[in-house]
Amino acid sequence: EPEVTQTPSHQVTQMGQEVILRCVPISNHLYFYWYRQILGQKVEFLVSFYNNEISEKSEIFDDQFSVERPDGSNFTLKIRSTKLEDSAMYFCASSSETGAETQYFGPGTRLLVL
C-alpha cells in the first residue's frame, strides 16, 4: 500500500538555525499539506500546496516558514530561523483531490529546538 514518508524522523537543532523537513507524498497525489502537533495538543494545519503554489496557510505559517516541491517527488517544509516554540511533531499529508478527500499522513518528524 502506498504511503507518505518523511525524513528525518527526529531532528534536534539550535534556536535560530534553519531546518528543512522532507516528505515524499503518495506518487499520484496532487495536494500536499503540512500540519504540526505540539506535544499533548491537537494537530494544527500549517499550509496546503497545489500546482506548485500555496493554496491556503494558517496564522502559524509566517515568514519564517516556506514550502517547496523541488522535484516530482519531494515536498519540503523549511523553517528559516527556528524558535523554541517550533518544537513539535510535523506531519506531511497528501491527497488525490482537494476538499473532502482522504488525506494520508506520514509518520512525522519530531523537531526539538534547543
Next chain:
Amino acid sequence: QQQVKQSPQSLIVQKGGISIINCAYENTAFDYFPWYQQFPGKGPALLIAIRPDVSEKKEGRFTISFNKSAKQFSLHIMDSQPGDSATYFCAASISLGYGKLTFGQGTILTVHP
C-alpha cells in the same frame, strides 16, 4: 468559529464495552467530518468519515452519528478492544475548500483487557 471541540479528553473502557467520543463545531460551512486514529509515534490515519447528508455511518465496529441541527457528531466504538487503545481526533473541513482539516483536541482511549 473555526474550532472543533472534542470531549472527553481521555476515556477508559473495559474490553467489550462501548466507547463514545463527542465533537461539536460552529462553522456551518463544514461539510466533511472525518475521524482519525493515531497510535504513539505514528501519523493520524483515517478511520471513518461522514458527510451531513446522512445522520449515521457504520463501518464494522465504528459508527459516526451526526446531528446537523445541533452541529455535533460522535464516534461510537462497539465491542471495544485493547487494540483500539489510541488517540482519536475528530476533524472537519469544507468540501469546496483547499482541504484544510480542523482537528479537535483529541481523546486518549484506553481499553482495559
